[in-house]
Amino acid sequence: MTPPRALITGSGHLGRTGNNLARTFAEQGIQPILHYRSSGDGAQRTLDELDVDTFAVQGDLTRPGVAQRIVDEIQDRVGGLEIVVHPIGNYNRLIWETNVDSAKAIAQAALPLLLKADYGRIVFFGAAGIERPEKAGYAPDYQDAKRALLRYARALAVDHIAQGVTVNMVSPGEMTYSILDAITMPLGRAVTPDELARAVMFFIDPQAGAVTGQNLEVAGGLHL
Secondary structure, X not given: OOOOEEEEOOOOOOOOHHHHHHHHHHHOOOEEEEEEOOOXXXXXXXXXXXXXXXXXXXXXXXXXXXXXXXXXXXXXXXXXXXXXXXXXXXXXXXXXXXXXXHHHHHHHHHHHHHHHOOOEEEEEEOOOOOOOOXXXXXXXXXXXXXXXXXXXXXHHHHHXXXXXXXXXXXXXXXXXXXXXXXXXXXXXXXXXXXXHHHHXXXXXXXXXXXXXXXXXXXXXXXXX
């Protein structure tokens, strides 16, 4: 039986969320296909560390046509795709392009393959507090972009739930590698990549077919 195949965008860097997801997926019998924008050496180091039969695809998802080229390459190499996880985001530059446009592009390119699968799963990454704008006091442009992505996720979820494709969002608080002071979180510590990975695993489970259009905060009580 062919293991589920999962594209993880932005997973070519060691120690970050996407890379940790790749390790988690491999441990659970899911083939993680890595995407990277420019760091080929980082992607290769990740592949070497995973020690599974997989590969990496390269491309700037903010550029027209790149998402489709990446999905076509995946189809040519492994024949299909069941899972797309999109952790990419940026606070500082090209905020709309990196947080919204790239997510829409890869989701739309991958949908035909997901619809052909026995099940399809899309998980976007948001940000803690996007559903509580009165409490979110940082990076307003970034928060606005993530709110727009959540609206898109919910519209996509409605459109495709009858075909077995679910679309959900995981919204982290301050991570162990974040630049902000996580001690302000009610939990008293930062969120770990493993905690995020467990949230993603819940959404991509084949038995979670009735869970769609949801935003799960993994944020230690931030903004409550």
